[in-house]
Amino acid sequence: MEEKAVQSESPILSLDGVSIRYMTGDFKEIGIKEFIIRKLTRNYHVNEFWADKDITFSIYRGDMLGIIGTNGAGKSTLLKAISGIMVPTEGTVTREGKIAALLELASGFDGEMTVRENTYLRGAMLGYTKKFMDDTYEEIIRFAELEEFQDRPFKHLSSGMKSRLAFSIASLVEPDILILDEVLSVGDGAFRKKSEAKMKSIIRGGATTILVSHSIAQVRSMCNKILWIDHGKQVTFGSDVKKICDAYEKFLSDKVLPTDL
Numbered sequence: 001m002e003e004k005a006v007q008s009e010s011p012i013l014s015l016d017g018v019s020i021r022y023m024t025g026d027f028k029e030i031g032i033k034e035f036i037i038r039k040l041t042r043n044y045h046v047n048e049f050w051a052d053k054d055i056t057f058s059i060y061r062g063d064m065l066g067i068i069g070t071n072g073a074g075k076s077t078l079l080k081a082i083s084g085i086m087v088p089t090e091g092t093v094t095r096e097g098k099i100a101a102l103l104e105l106a107s108g109f110d111g112e113m114t115v116r117e118n119t120y121l122r123g124a125m126l127g128y129t130k131k132f133m134d135d136t137y138e139e140i141i142r143f144a145e146l147e148e149f150q151d152r153p154f155k156h157l158s159s160g161m162k163s164r165l166a167f168s169i170a171s172l173v174e175p176d177i178l179i180l181d182e183v184l185s186v187g188d189g190a191f192r193k194k195s196e197a198k199m200k201s202i203i204r205g206g207a208t209t210i211l212v213s214h215s216i217a218q219v220r221s222m223c224n225k226i227l228w229i230d231h232g233k234q235v236t237f238g239s240d241v242k243k244i245c246d247a248y249e250k251f252l253s254d255k256v257l258p259t260d261l
Contacts, residue, residue, distance in 0.1 A: 002007060010096075011058035012208050013082065013177060017091035018055040020077050020232075023048055050232050051077040054091070059235040061176075064199075064209040066223035068239070068248055073245055074232040075212045079103055079179055082210065097176025102166055111155030115146055115165065118154045122169050136172050143198075144168040144202070145191070164191060171198050178202060181212045183237075196222060216245050236261040 025031075059065050067075050078085040079170040081093055082102040094196040108125050119140055141147055144164040149157060157165075170178065199222060203209055213219055217242065219226060225230045226244045228235040235257060236244055247258045 009060060011094070012061050012063075012184060013210075014058040014094045015055050015082070015091065016094075017076070018048060018081055018088045018093060019090040020052045020074075020081055020086060021048055021050050022088040027052050052229070052232045055227075055229065057227055057234075061208055062203060062206050063225050064203050064211065064223045065225040065227060066219035067210065067212045067227045067229070068133045068219060068245075069229045069235075070252075072231070073170055073229045074179055075104065075229065078162065078208070078229070079181055083179055090259065095177065098127075099176035099177045099179065100170045101179040101181075103179065103181045109154050109162065109166075111156055114151050115154055115157065117143075119169060122166065124171045126170065139209050140165075140168045140172060142156075143171075143194075144243065161192075167195060171195075171202065174202075174205070175207055177208045177210070179210045182214065195237075206222070216249060220245050230257060 055078060067078070069075050077086070079101065080103065081088050082095070082097055083103065084093075085101075085103070086094075108122050111120065113121065118132050118139075119137060120130075125173045134179045141150060144161070144167070145159075146161060146165060149161065149198065154162070167180075176200075177235070197220070199209060199211075211223060223241055225239050226247055228244055236247075238244060238261075245260065247261055251257060
């Protein structure tokens with residue numbers, strides 16, 4: 001696949017040597033007071049775990065990046081750094097414009113509040129104005145197919161319904177960068193198709209989208225860039241989506257990382 005002409009412009013998102021380290025050990029087990037005592041006497045231990053290590057890539061306005069990798073590869077942690085939820089232990093993340101991130105679909109909702117109330121609550125959390133929510137509320141509910149559930153407690157919804165509502169709210173923000181973590185895998189086949197069509201519309205409007213999906217078919221059909229990570233390490237990044245997807249599917253069968261990408 002050829003590189004887009006717009007890529008002569010400045011990247012809308014760049015990662016340079018991004019590494020994220022988690023630390024576990026005595027601190028979580030014994031509390032801060034005992035930890036300080038043990039640290040002073042050097043009678044403590046800390047385990048380091050690098051969720052992501054030395055991730056480097058750039059994407060441009062209008063790109064759709066697919067991030068692939070098995071469970072535990074570091075995909076969701078990387079998205080948190082990209083969205084600004086986490087600060088990398090090493091390296092830098094440079095981003096331009098507004099970001100809308102759907103990382104944990106159930107977060108930001110109150111189970112006791114109604115669907116209507118939660119729609120406005122999530123909108124406020126994403127920075128939408130009251131007027132924007134008033135103007136788009138009916139569209140949000142219609143897209144999520146929840147017309148008959150507007151005044152029911154949110155906790156009565158199925159997980160698929162909750163995901164549809166979260167997706168519907170985020171997809172209306174017209175962000176510069178939209179981050180989706182397994183969002184298009186929720187709901188029935190008809191809603192997945194509608195979600196994919198919505199994403200393609202957003203991309204045509206110039207938004208940059210990052211999609212994490214276990215569906216290689218989705219990545220093949222929707223993405224023009226692809227990042228493959230394994231155990232926190234960058235296997236490859238590029239625009240030859242077909243070649244990288246083919247190699248990834250072979251890896252899933254053989255469990256042997258390629259050497260020619």
